[in-house]
Amino acid sequence: MTDFRPTSPYPMITVEEAWQRVADALAPLPPERVAIGQAVGLVLAEDVIAGVNMPPFPASAMDGYAVIASDTAPARAVVGEQSAGLDRFLRVEPGTAARIMTGAPLPDGADAIVPVERTREENGRVVIDGPVSPGDHVRPIGQDLKAGEPILTRGDVLGAAEIGLLATVGHTHVAVHPRPIVAVIATGDELVPPDQTPAPGQIRDSNSDALLAAVALAGASPLHLGRVGDDRDALRQALLDGVARANVVMTSGGVSMGTRDLIKPLLEELGTVRFGRLSAKPGKPMTFATVRGIPCFGLPGFPVSSLVMFELFVRPALRLLAGHQRLMRPEVQVRLAHAVRHEPDRTEFQRATISLREGEYWAEPTGVQVSGRLKSLVGANVLLRLPAGRGAFSAGERVAAMVIDEQHPGLLAVAGSVSRQS
Amino acid sequence: MTDFRPTSPYPMITVEEAWQRVADALAPLPPERVAIGQAVGLVLAEDVIAGVNMPPFPASAMDGYAVIASDTAPARAVVGEQSAGLDRFLRVEPGTAARIMTGAPLPDGADAIVPVERTREENGRVVIDGPVSPGDHVRPIGQDLKAGEPILTRGDVLGAAEIGLLATVGHTHVAVHPRPIVAVIATGDELVPPDQTPAPGQIRDSNSDALLAAVALAGASPLHLGRVGDDRDALRQALLDGVARANVVMTSGGVSMGTRDLIKPLLEELGTVRFGRLSAKPGKPMTFATVRGIPCFGLPGFPVSSLVMFELFVRPALRLLAGHQRLMRPEVQVRLAHAVRHEPDRTEFQRATISLREGEYWAEPTGVQVSGRLKSLVGANVLLRLPAGRGAFSAGERVAAMVIDEQHPGLLAVAGSVSRQS
Numbered sequence: 001m002t003d004f005r006p007t008s009p010y011p012m013i014t015v016e017e018a019w020q021r022v023a024d025a026l027a028p029l030p031p032e033r034v035a036i037g038q039a040v041g042l043v044l045a046e047d048v049i050a051g052v053n054m055p056p057f058p059a060s061a062m063d064g065y066a067v068i069a070s071d072t073a074p075a076r077a078v079v080g081e082q083s084a085g086l087d088r089f090l091r092v093e094p095g096t097a098a099r100i101m102t103g104a105p106l107p108d109g110a111d112a113i114v115p116v117e118r119t120r121e122e123n124g125r126v127v128i129d130g131p132v133s134p135g136d137h138v139r140p141i142g143q144d145l146k147a148g149e150p151i152l153t154r155g156d157v158l159g160a161a162e163i164g165l166l167a168t169v170g171h172t173h174v175a176v177h178p179r180p181i182v183a184v185i186a187t188g189d190e191l192v193p194p195d196q197t198p199a200p201g202q203i204r205d206s207n208s209d210a211l212l213a214a215v216a217l218a219g220a221s222p223l224h225l226g227r228v229g230d231d232r233d234a235l236r237q238a239l240l241d242g243v244a245r246a247n248v249v250m251t252s253g254g255v256s257m258g259t260r261d262l263i264k265p266l267l268e269e270l271g272t273v274r275f276g277r278l279s280a281k282p283g284k285p286m287t288f289a290t291v292r293g294i295p296c297f298g299l300p301g302f303p304v305s306s307l308v309m310f311e312l313f314v315r316p317a318l319r320l321l322a323g324h325q326r327l328m329r330p331e332v333q334v335r336l337a338h339a340v341r342h343e344p345d346r347t348e349f350q351r352a353t354i355s356l357r358e359g360e361y362w363a364e365p366t367g368v369q370v371s372g373r374l375k376s377l378v379g380a381n382v383l384l385r386l387p388a389g390r391g392a393f394s395a396g397e398r399v400a401a402m403v404i405d406e407q408h409p410g411l412l413a414v415a416g417s418v419s420r421q422s
Numbered sequence: 423m424t425d426f427r428p429t430s431p432y433p434m435i436t437v438e439e440a441w442q443r444v445a446d447a448l449a450p451l452p453p454e455r456v457a458i459g460q461a462v463g464l465v466l467a468e469d470v471i472a473g474v475n476m477p478p479f480p481a482s483a484m485d486g487y488a489v490i491a492s493d494t495a496p497a498r499a500v501v502g503e504q505s506a507g508l509d510r511f512l513r514v515e516p517g518t519a520a521r522i523m524t525g526a527p528l529p530d531g532a533d534a535i536v537p538v539e540r541t542r543e544e545n546g547r548v549v550i551d552g553p554v555s556p557g558d559h560v561r562p563i564g565q566d567l568k569a570g571e572p573i574l575t576r577g578d579v580l581g582a583a584e585i586g587l588l589a590t591v592g593h594t595h596v597a598v599h600p601r602p603i604v605a606v607i608a609t610g611d612e613l614v615p616p617d618q619t620p621a622p623g624q625i626r627d628s629n630s631d632a633l634l635a636a637v638a639l640a641g642a643s644p645l646h647l648g649r650v651g652d653d654r655d656a657l658r659q660a661l662l663d664g665v666a667r668a669n670v671v672m673t674s675g676g677v678s679m680g681t682r683d684l685i686k687p688l689l690e691e692l693g694t695v696r697f698g699r700l701s702a703k704p705g706k707p708m709t710f711a712t713v714r715g716i717p718c719f720g721l722p723g724f725p726v727s728s729l730v731m732f733e734l735f736v737r738p739a740l741r742l743l744a745g746h747q748r749l750m751r752p753e754v755q756v757r758l759a760h761a762v763r764h765e766p767d768r769t770e771f772q773r774a775t776i777s778l779r780e781g782e783y784w785a786e787p788t789g790v791q792v793s794g795r796l797k798s799l800v801g802a803n804v805l806l807r808l809p810a811g812r813g814a815f816s817a818g819e820r821v822a823a824m825v826i827d828e829q830h831p832g833l834l835a836v837a838g839s840v841s842r843q844s
Binding site: 004007036037040041054055056057061062063081083084085086089099101102103104105116117121139143144145151152156158159160161162163164165166167168169170172188189190191194195196197198200201202203204205206207208209210211212213214216217229230253256257258259260261301302303304307310368370371372373374375377378379380 | 426429458459462463476477478479483484485503505506507508511521523524525526527538539543561565566567573574578580581582583584585586587588589590591592594610611612613616617618619620622623624625626627628629630631632633634635636638639651652675678679680681682683723725726729732790792793794795796797799800801802827
């Protein structure tokens with residue numbers, strides 16, 4: 001029986017100070033060049049300049065006839081059909097016109113397109129309805145993109161339009177910050193895999209699956225290193241394995257003050273512990289260290305605690321490593337629908353749903369807020385941030401809320417908005 | 423030279439009517455049972471009931487000592503250490519206490535936990551500071567979950583907390599609506615792969631990469647069927663291949679009225695065209711059909727047109743197939759920072775960025791709005807919806823805007839919000 005460590009050697013620091021220590025220890029991962037099909041959702045690590053004009057030739061914006069705008073002929077002889085993709089170019093002269101398809105190059109001599117809806121073709125001659133001006137329905141060279149123009153900038157997130165732009169200019173491989181690989185290790189002698197029936201005193205490991213899911217939803221690559229019992233050598237080996245194979249190591253459990261809580265001493269032995277206690281509820285034993293330059297997050301073992309700490313520290317850290325500028329979830333001011341109990345010694349994060357009433361967000365906690373109760377996170381769209389330094393809050397008071405479900409329909413529905421129904 | 427089809431056989435319908443026809447033709451994909459690790463982000467297709475209590479035994483919420491609350495002994499003999507995961511259970515009697523670790527089962531006889539911070543152990547005896555009440559820091563059986571309690575409901579989206587809950591109760595495989603597989607086909611004789619240099623009259627295919635990215639970002643599985651020239655037999659084969667291998671087929675190009683625009687006639691031949699023209703800009707030639715029960719979207723060929731049509735029809739359709747309840751992007755009311763030109767005959771979707779000023783969203787269009795100009799979508803966070811039936815809009819007027827970048831920092835920052843800095 002080794003001894004308890006009844007007083008922690010780690011000072012209790014605020015969430016803000018703790019995040020600063022995490023951010024100070026991190027930098028975006030070195031860029032890698034990948035095919036654009038592999039770059040979706042990643043952050044660009046280079047500026048991209050258009051190497052070509054788009055369109056590269058004057059092109060028709062419509063199906064119709066290529067004509068000379070100043071031509072006064074009442075009916076024009078159709079000299080042929082200019083389709084897209086052909087390298088045979090027609091020539092239009094006064095008294096003639098060419099059929100032309102959307103996207104096809106403007107025939108030599110022509111300076112305008114007349115949409116097919118405004119024409120009538122009979123016996124090889126086309127009659128045009130209405131006036132024609134030079135340039136009508138012609139996409140001039142470089143209308144979409146001009147050669148030499150910057151099209152994307154380092155730091156841009158590559159969505160569908162950005163990927164399409166890269167393809168347009170033939171930039172088929174691109175420098176991006178890669179997805180961080182995150183090793184996930186659940187610790188504790190009491191854990192059994194979820195597909196096993198726990199013996200007395202045991203419980204199923206839910207943190208592995210929950211944290212692997214959280215990593216994937218944050219756009220990073222999860223690496224499951226399994227469950228490790230409260231054994232110093234096995235934990236040391238798992239941590240070293242994670243540090244060797246991943247960009248980030250994340251453990252759950254083993255950070256309290258019990259005799260079996262081995263994560264902090266091991267992180268001290270292998271690297272540098274940057275904080276070991278947090279003035280937050282949940283999350284008091286939250287730990288952050290670097291080992292051989294790799295950030296290691298020691299999350300508490302309670303399911304809600306570990307996910308809330310993931311939200312506060314790991315998700316923004318993964319976004320920083322991936323090169324994002326926006327690291328944090330947005331926060332909004334909300335009013336409390338009910339009085340809320342709160343102890344003034346720590347910042348507290350309560351799970352709640354918010355909805356809009358008369359131009360303001362109102363928050364409703366999602367039931368009992370104990371740290372084990374994952375159900376309190378189901379359906380929650382915010383984490384209320386109840387500040388340290390004061391006690392209980394009354395109904396109607398305003399507090400900050402971190403929005404964890406940005407797609408929630410109520411969130412953007414500011415006063416007077418229309419709602420498009422599905 | 424085959425003939426133009428100068429008048430379309432398809433009536434021009436509104437965006438709302440067109441969406442209704444899409445929705446009427448679709449139903450969520452039949453549920454499949456998958457491992458929870460494969461279910462992240464998918465929609466649950468069954469109700470899940472807790473089969474066990476959580477915790478399954480009275481458990482300690484802290485590291486400390488298990489005691490009898492009513493015990494008046496000034497110092498208690500420590501009978502041993504109760505760790506998590508052991509099936510050896512200690513017994514606490516008056517005058518004794520047991521060390522206990524967070525998560526460990528409460529020893530027989532004990533009814534409260536005293537946190538280690540409030541204790542002092544010397545020579546095998548522990549002295550407790552302050553009063554103790556029965557139940558202190560004990561997590562009773564079923565505190566987190568009660569056996570028989572519904573924990574998740576058909577229609578829930580499986581995020582990290584939901585996946586963790588399923589693991590907790592040993593529900594390791596779960597019925598979900600699968601990710602739709604979406605076949606992507608780019609059409610046009612003028613297209614070359616993005617890594618080739620276009621010959622005169624040719625352009626690089628950007629739609630394939632852009633639409634494959636859009637499918638992935640919508641949470642569906644892209645299937646690239648490549649580029650097909652304007653050849654009836656090759657297009658028929660590609661469409662049939664897509665219908666056989668995917669849940670949705672999406673083409674780009676080939677839907678105008680030119681002689682090479684073969685998609686509509688082929689969809690008529692193979693299935694049922696449900697609409698073939700849309701009263702929208704961009705998107706007039708937008709087409710929707712079903713072939714052997716498979717929805718087929720014929721998107722216009724211009725890059726912006728195809729992505730805007732993806733947003734309006736394909737993304738919500740993919741969400742419907744995946745079982746989501748919320749199909750559409752949220753819409754907000756915005757005020758125009760500048761006057762906007764608009765022709766009253768069609769609903770127009772302009773790309774813009776919105777930001778918050780004095781409690782209202784203000785919209786700034788993202789440059790020239792021609793259909794080819796993908797750059798107008800880069801950085802856009804909304805599509806302004808300019809309704810048919812009236813002409814130009816003045817600066818300051820209010821219009822609806824579909825939010826396409828829900829993570830944009832300005833969007834949730836309603837008046838008075840705090841912004842957590844990174």
